[in-house]
Amino acid sequence: MPKTCFVIDAFAHIYQFFYAIKGLTGPDGEPVNAVYGFARMIEMILERYRPDYLAVAFDGPGELARHQVYEQYKANRPPMPEPLERQLPLITELLDAHEIPRLTSPGHEADDVLAAVAARAAQEDIDTVIVTTDKDAEQLIGPRTRVLHIRKSGEEMLDDRALKERKGIEPRQVVDLMSLTGDSTDNVPGVPGIGPKTALELIRRFDTVRNLYEHLDQVPRDSIRKKLKEHRDAVETAERLVRLNPDVPIDLDLARCRAGTADRAKIHAFYRALGFGSLIREAPPVQRARQSGLFGQDQEPPPAPHATLDTIRTVETDYSVVTDADGLARLVEELARQDAFAFDLETTSLQPRDARIVGIALSWRPRQAVYVATDGPPGAPLCPLEAAIEALRPLLEAERPAKLGQNLKYDITVLRNHDVRVAGLRCDAMVASYLLDPGSRGHGLDALARRHLNYETVKIAELIGEGRNAITMDRVPVDRAAPYACEDADVALQLCRLLSERLDREDLGDLMARIEMPLIPVLADMEWVGIRVAADQLAAISAQIAQELAALERRIHGHAGHEFNVNSPRQLSRVLFEELGLPARGGRRTTGHSTASDVLETLRDRHPIADCVLRYRELAKLKSTYADALVGMVSPKTGRVHTSFNQTVTATGRLSSSDPNLQNIPVRTPLGRRIRQAFIAGADDMSLLSADYSQVELRVLAHCSGDPALRRAFEEDRDIHRFVAAQVNDVAEQDVTDAMRQQAKAVNFGIIYGLSAYGLSNQIGLPVPEAERFIRSYFDRYPMVRRFIGATIDRARRDGFVRTLAGRRRRVEGINASGAARSAAERIAVNTVIQGSAADMIKLAMIDIHGGLPAVSARARMCLQIHDELVFEVPHAERDAVGRFVTERMRNALPLDVPVKVSLAVGRNWAEAK
The missing domain is CATH 1.20.1060.10 (Taq DNA Polymerase; Chain T, domain 4)
Structure with missing residues (x-):
């Protein structure tokens, strides 16, 4: 799914909260009502919508460009109330605490900045949600842009369909509508006597203002026709004032806009200073949303006890350092008696192949850990690295004690540099957090410690610095590195114990043990192998x-x-x-x-x-x-x-890849094939073998729905798109045209993603009524599919979440909302079950193949995973045997009631093996 950028119209909401929340003051008696409302809105957006990027748009300095169009623009606006003006520096502090960038453009208003952000984001393949109270932003709605209105009555997310349902117009008609009515708030002229109702009737009839004036004689009422003639200049002026400019210059650095990465301790300190106790208290997102609305009229509840975070300086710990053989032997003896221990490596690089180990931290009991120092500044007492590795190797390579940690894929890959193959992985706190909350991005150790342990960890920047002046970990004195490293292992241990209990309570423990933990060494090996x-x-x-x-x-x-x-x-x-x-x-x-x-x-x-x-x-x-x-x-x-496979990113359970992202290389274009030709086998006597699930998501749909016609098509190995086209159009399969098949293909895959008639119309060029007929005919032919979709949505409404065939769980936010938010949630519910089950299937196949492949071919290696495809490097002489083995394991990874088909291809390069 594309990433999403939320951009907030600052002053629209600052004024809104100032007037909606009455009488709220801070500990010093100063008004903080606008700050409080703004803070609640930010917290709500972060928790409910989980944007990838977040920014706030302000009016730019200098004379407004629109004053050159109309000197009286906004002339009726009263000056900002003094109690509100005093809160502006606090809102700046609020945004700084959250590390949310403030965007402006000299001479231009925040509305234009919103338009510019949406345009820039679309160029980066990022969706935008504009958070505003102003209706003129609705002109920006499009395939990549939605508008979120936050009002007393609740939130309303508008896409083009919701706008059409609510107002009866398309986004392109918003400016035309406002050109007729004007906007008294901003002193935008319109046509006197033409209100929203009449304007809407005119736009619906004539489509655009331009067409209206070209056919003015067709306006039925003389009085309206006369007003339109007399005030044509005002309409043209209004159009220039209302239309937003996406080309205004803005300093948009998306890296600075990443949402939810700020230091919560800093945010909580700001909240405490203003008496915002309820914003600090920990609560699940849904519960917190119900505590009070954004526009609660009551005074802030009496502050709860300060949610002061523990730190390494406020809790009693037993952290120690090992630098000699005797201490190392005692440590190994202690670890061997444990059921499990957590470990964490301190290294010199984030790239595991290039990283040198500086020390190894191990923890087997909360608040207790040992740091084996193997590198440090000159003169520091150290334990030789190879001696430490050889002492720990038997424990690390054994199934027991079990191993715990945070981002274990990195640690086990670094240890592979020393020929250590870690076994017995039981829990990775990052993966556990992801399973519990797959829609969140906050699975880092610092965030998890704050959220679950009320603990603020030491930041690496405190040891090595930041930017150009940063040093490597081997230059940090051992007496400073040791507490930091011990804390990491200790916190990982505590998190694993806590989150494992939650996984069991929420019936996710089996998924963790059967799929996600065994997958870690599989991905580590694939990253290690890479592809030539x-x-x-x-x-x-x-x-x-x-x-x-x-x-x-x-x-x-x-x-x-x-x-x-x-x-x-x-x-x-x-x-x-x-x-x-x-x-x-x-x-x-x-x-x-x-x-x-x-x-x-x-x-x-x-x-x-x-x-x-x-x-x-x-x-x-x-x-x-x-x-x-x-x-x-x-x-x-x-x-x-050596690409990185990301296990904790997509909400459906799919893997993603980065550095490079190989999943976005076009498959069917000539240029995409040329790029794939550069991916080659690693030796002259080897080939690349591609194993690709055929239409796996449609097969999962047939299994989940139990529809007999769909199941029969797969059982008979029919061309599913031609089969559906024949049934829906009531013709023989041999009479299905290419256009019919393309329509059926769009619907087959679109059903999984909640495709509407409007969407189908845009996708394949059918008129909307014809698209509606096609979808209706599809569901008439496959009623069990409709029943499955309805049952899935009902379960999501009842439970608040859905599950895949393997038990993966995803909370569905907004399923009980209205309008576009509910439609989006319904699509997510159905898509998660289908796509998530397909993701579980290929993960299970990867684990099974990884375990059995060495017995089939000592040299064959799994190199890549791209959606439903696995790519292997295999010796020429063994490719048939490997192909049979891989096909059998992929087919049986997650049994369905319909046959699972795997397509094999072999070639010297990736393009040939496709």
Whole structure:
């Protein structure tokens, strides 16, 4: 799923909370009502929606650009009340405590900044949610942008469908509607006597203001027609004032906008200073949301006892250091008597292949740990690293005692540098937290300690510093490194014990033991192996793409009749819609129409420049993201790329990959295949073997729904899309056209993601009524699918969560809300069951294959996992045996009531093996 950026309209909510929350003062008697409302809103957004990025938009300094359009713009606004003005520095402190960036653009209002953020985010493949009280932001709603209104009556999330249902208009008509009515709040002129109801009737009938004025004689009422004629200039002025400008300059650094990464101790200190006790008290997100609304009128409840966090200085610990053979022997003897222990490595690098071990911390009892110091500043008493490893090796490689920790994949990979193969992994606190709350991103040790242990850990920056001045851990004195390392092992131990109990209570213990923990060494081995990449091929591809980009740029300039910056949306918009006169989709901004990809797609049949620009963008992205970037990711030690497989990121249970992200390389485009050709087998006598589940999510749907027709199609190994097309269109399979099959394919996969008639219409170009008929006919043919979807949604409403076939659990926020929020939650509920079960299936297959592959082929290795596909490196002579073994294990990983099909392909490179 795409990442999401929430951007808040600051002053809209500052004023809102100031007037809605009465009489709230801090310990010093100063008003804090606006600060409190704003803080509650931030906490609600972080907990309920869990955005990936969060920022706040403010009006920029200087004279507003809109005053040049209309001098009386906002002239009726009274000055800011003095009690509110005194709270602005506190709101700045609040945002600083949360580390939320403040975005402005000189001469422009916050609304324009919101538009600019949405435009920039879409270019980065990130969805945007605009949090505002202003209705003019609804013009920004689109495929990648929604609007969240927070009011006394509750929250309302608007997408294009919800806007249509609520107001009867599309996002492109928002500006037209407001141009007729004006906006008294901002002193925007409109047509006197035309209120929202009349304006809505006019827009519904004539679609746009432009069309309205072109057919003014068709307006039925003389009085309305007369007003429209007399005030046409006011309408045009209003249009210029209301339309938001996405091209205003903003300093948007998404890395600084990452949500939920701030130091909670700092935030709580700010809350305590203002007497916001209820914002500190720990409570599950849903319970906290019910305690009181954002607009609670009552005075803040009497402060609870301060939620002071424990630290290493406030609790009694038994942390010690081992630097000699005798101490090491006593430690090993003590550990051997334990049922389990936690361990943590201190190293010199975050890259496990490059990391040198500085020390090993071990904990077997809460508040007790030992640090084996193996590296440090000159003169420090140290235990030789190899001696420490050899002493601990028997314990680490044995199934008992069990091993606990935090992000164990890193530690066991570092130990692999020393030929230690850690066994007996029982609990990784990060993975346990993820299973309990897969929608959260806060699974780091610091966040978990604060959340579950009320404990503030020592930060690594306190030891090594930050930025350019940071030092490596081997330069930190042992007497400072030891408490830090012991604390990490100790906290991991405590978290594992606590979270394991919760896993059992919530029926997740079996999933942890059967899938997630055994998967850790599988992923560690895959990362260690990596995959060979032909850097010379990538360099050649990059050079070839550069030539194609230059040629495309010349063709684009030729179509335009002059040179311009193809990468500038402003310049491209001018060329497309002003100079070439192509029809634009959506409203016109003050700097031009949108040139987003979906707009260019609609222009492909009208002018060849659109196809050229789309191709140019595709090539430019592939060049920068893969052809150029991959070369720098090839390890000089191995000549291979070692991607990281992320186990605790996606809410459905799917794995993701990073550095590089191999899951976004296009599969079916010629250029994507060329990139894949650079991924090659590691030796001349080896091939790449790809094993891909065939339509696994549809097979899971057939199993879960029990629909007899769907099950029969898979049992008879039919072309499922042709089969469905024939049934829905009531024709023989041999009479199904390509268009029919494409429609059926879109619906087959779309059902899993809650595809609406509107969405199907956009996807395959059908009129909405025809798309509605197709979906209705689908459910008539497959009634058990409809029943399964309804039952899944009902369970989610009843329980607040859904489960996959393997028992994975996901809480479904918003399932009992209304409008777009409920629709989104319903889609999540169904998709989680289907996609999450498919994710469980391939994880189980990976674990089974990893355990049995060495007996089939000593040299074959599992290299990559991409969605439903596994890629292996296999000797030529053993590829048939490996193929049979892999197919059998994948088919039987998670038995279904329908056959599971695996497609095999073999080649010298990844493109051939696809």
